[in-house]
Amino acid sequence: MSPSDFIEIQPVGGPLAARVRPPGSKSLTNRALVCAALADGESTLTGALVSDDTHVMIEGLSRLGIPIDVLDNGTTLRVAGAGGQVPAIEAELFIGNSGTTVRFLTALATLGHGAFRLDGVARMRERPLQDLADALNSLGATVRCESPGGCPPVSVHANGLPGGEASVRGDISSQFLSALLMACPCAASPVTLRVDGELVSQPYVRMTLEVMRAFGVEVTAPADLSRFELAPAGCYQPLDYAIEPDASAASYFWAAAAICGGEVTVEGLTRNALQGDVAFVDCLEKMGCRVEHLTDGIKVVGPAPGEKLRGAKLDMNAISDTVQTLAAVALFADGPTEVSGVAHNRHKETDRIADLATELRRLGASVEEKPDGLVITPGELRPALVETYDDHRMAMSLALVGLRQPGVRIANPGCTAKTYPNYFEDLSATVSKND
């Protein structure tokens, strides 16, 4: 392995005293892009995330005939919405390993008239899409998954989306429902959507409804998000839309305070953020951190010198992107931490239960793997070359262990580009500010 294939994390000298503002939210950037593309006129998105996942969304929409001007180094996006239409008549889209992009654009493509095909990297060909295809086909679309098990490549033979009734499974990924919700107001007739069984990652569905509302489409939903009636709206309203900093990215900085002691304030996020992942700080609070909710930020204060974090029992179904961050913190607790409710983490960039367990063991922990989570018992930490499975969150979260344990090296650090290309620079700037 050449030196550029890994990065060695330098332990920090003392308690932290830092403020940080992570880049824009991936989930909000990609939703705002979809709603703006379906709007009747020009929208300007500010504070957008510049990363692989937003790049493939912008590129995909451009290939579908939606012009997007990229300004201010990519953080401002001017989108010329096509009023609920898809101008291109054929397109091949490369969507990398972006779950939001492949699911949202499959649904959006059904609104067009033509032949579209979406494909991505090898892992994307293992990530499920069949339930979304089935729901769209129930509404009169023609969508076919080409890989075994109902995975991309996916082909769409579009002739407008007629509408009607569909049910969709909620326990594999909430992105199927979010994709349907954003596309269906542009169907020809009313749509009723029913969610079959459990719905995971619910805050992301509420986020979808909020972004739709901002762009002028109001949907009433029952508290349990089990059924939706969508009237034909034709299109969304154009809007100047400011994107919050990414709350999943914020979790790494809050966790750094938990691991190193001292305090880290993440600016631009509050408890009222549209992103459910701000609730990660509640997990840190249960483990013994102090959390201060400020008017324009959230501060986490880690344990005082000589004090230890506590192990905790946590259902992380709603905030599953922060499981790996939590796991890094759990290695510094005084006892076991049990994470449950995240069976859906097996379908993400990698199997985020099995592969996470392997890497935590490599760092010295004992880990019991369960179907829907893991029990992490801290052990004596040791230097290790941590494998990252091309998963940005594996790299970003397990790097935190190296802030205390010397000799932690992270393989393929470039994989953070999926959502946070400058992560290692921002982490080292944040932890260099200490008391």
Ligand SMILES: O=C(O)C1=C[C@@H](OP(=O)(O)O)[C@@H](O)[C@H](O)C1
């Ligand atoms: O809708 C979204 O923006 C997302 C939903 C979640 O996926 P699942 O619904 O598959 O859990 C999350 O893991 C992903 O990073 C972003």
Ligand SMILES: C=C(OP(=O)(O)O)C(=O)O
């Ligand atoms: C699961 C993730 O992304 P996606 O499903 O959008 O590829 C993630 O960013 O952690």
